[in-house]
Amino acid sequence: MQTKDKILEAALALYNSNGVNNITTRHIAASINISAGNLHYHFKHTDDIIQALYDRLSGEFDGIISRIQQANIENLESLSAFAYESFELVYKYRFIFLGFVDIGARIPSIKAAYQQLMRKRKREFKGVFRLLVSNGTFRDDIPDTVWTALVTQIFIVADFWLSNNELTLQLEGKKAINHYTKVFEAMFFPYMR
Amino acid sequence: MQTKDKILEAALALYNSNGVNNITTRHIAASINISAGNLHYHFKHTDDIIQALYDRLSGEFDGIISRIQQANIENLESLSAFAYESFELVYKYRFIFLGFVDIGARIPSIKAAYQQLMRKRKREFKGVFRLLVSNGTFRDDIPDTVWTALVTQIFIVADFWLSNNELTLQLEGKKAINHYTKVFEAMFFPYMR
Numbered sequence: 001m002q003t004k005d006k007i008l009e010a011a012l013a014l015y016n017s018n019g020v021n022n023i024t025t026r027h028i029a030a031s032i033n034i035s036a037g038n039l040h041y042h043f044k045h046t047d048d049i050i051q052a053l054y055d056r057l058s059g060e061f062d063g064i065i066s067r068i069q070q071a072n073i074e075n076l077e078s079l080s081a082f083a084y085e086s087f088e089l090v091y092k093y094r095f096i097f098l099g100f101v102d103i104g105a106r107i108p109s110i111k112a113a114y115q116q117l118m119r120k121r122k123r124e125f126k127g128v129f130r131l132l133v134s135n136g137t138f139r140d141d142i143p144d145t146v147w148t149a150l151v152t153q154i155f156i157v158a159d160f161w162l163s164n165n166e167l168t169l170q171l172e173g174k175k176a177i178n179h180y181t182k183v184f185e186a187m188f189f190p191y192m193r
Numbered sequence: 194m195q196t197k198d199k200i201l202e203a204a205l206a207l208y209n210s211n212g213v214n215n216i217t218t219r220h221i222a223a224s225i226n227i228s229a230g231n232l233h234y235h236f237k238h239t240d241d242i243i244q245a246l247y248d249r250l251s252g253e254f255d256g257i258i259s260r261i262q263q264a265n266i267e268n269l270e271s272l273s274a275f276a277y278e279s280f281e282l283v284y285k286y287r288f289i290f291l292g293f294v295d296i297g298a299r300i301p302s303i304k305a306a307y308q309q310l311m312r313k314r315k316r317e318f319k320g321v322f323r324l325l326v327s328n329g330t331f332r333d334d335i336p337d338t339v340w341t342a343l344v345t346q347i348f349i350v351a352d353f354w355l356s357n358n359e360l361t362l363q364l365e366g367k368k369a370i371n372h373y374t375k376v377f378e379a380m381f382f383p384y385m386r
Contacts, residue, residue: 100360101360114361145375146379149376163349163352164348164353166297167294167304182338186339189336190332190384
């Protein structure tokens with residue numbers, strides 16, 4: 001593995017277990033036995049590491065979306081598979097979602113990328129809803145404003161289920177992913193035909 | 194107004210505008226022209242101020258709930274009125290919701306109080322749903338697991354719409370409350386008969 005990848009993997013593990021504010025580049029360098037100078041050769045600032053991890057998260061999400069677009073979300077099973085994969089990714093990059101507001105305020109390029117992504121995802125989700133209405137999976141008597149609101153609800157639940165988990169059940173790993181995937185899937189139940 | 198109340202009002206305003214981590218007890222004392230010693234007579238630590246503000250939030254929520262229980266939530270209008278009042282309260286105490294995970298980790302008594310409140314609210318919400326099913330407002334063909342999941346969805350959206358707003362639209366005041374109250378109300382649309 002290249003040093004750059006090693007740094008990012010080590011940073012992800014340390015941020016996830018200790019929180020972004022308790023980990024310095026020194027901790028990261030020490031955990032993979034490289035010098036602070038070597039780390040700084042690859043990443044000038046902590047924010048560059050966070051940005052690189054956000055870009056990876058974003059790229060992995062794109063991978064899920066494109067695989068699903070090729071497979072076509074045409075029933076609830078494929079929607080559920082998408083939900084589970086997405087929630088695994090949220091858990092993998094959990095330090096981002098647990099500190100999203102702070103990270104967005106601190107690194108404006110992440111906030112800008114998130115906003116752009118949301119606009120793209122909004123179109124994609126509404127396309128999926130239209131398909132599921134037209135093939136009879138979803139009801140055809142739901143106003144457009146309700147579908148639009150559902151997209152925002154989806155984003156809030158997908159981005160912040162992990163924060164709810166921290167405040168309440170504190171489930172870990174697959175238990176957390178399974179529980180909240182079910183909570184998420186239930187959002188679609190009343191839309192089904 | 195008593196000094197204690199003045200301190201809490203000043204703290205709320207400063208935390209909301211600058212974030213809890215950028216405000217010290219000195220800033221709060223200075224903003225109402227009292228000495229740091231006088232402030233510390235009322236609150237030993239910053240965490241005591243945050244706890245007192247959380248208790249106020251919690252008490253104001255109880256007020257909304259009990260007014261609504263007296264009025265009976267028996268249609269979608271009363272549910273919407275509840276949503277709007279709740280979202281006003283979230284906005285009033287926005288520093289708590291924007292840093293909820295951190296505050297919960299830092300002040301265990303707040304996390305414990307939140308968990309207890311959630312259990313109580315879960316019962317209350319499910320009672321409201323049962324009433325709305327029995328009076329014909331809500332559908333009677335929704336499984337209990339879906340109602341239970343809806344309660345968790347409600348908590349996630351109610352607690353974190355403000356975080357979504359920070360990352361995306363950044364609406365302020367009534368504009369934010371109005372927009373997200375509508376997003377929230379739309380959650381109930383497909384459950385209606």
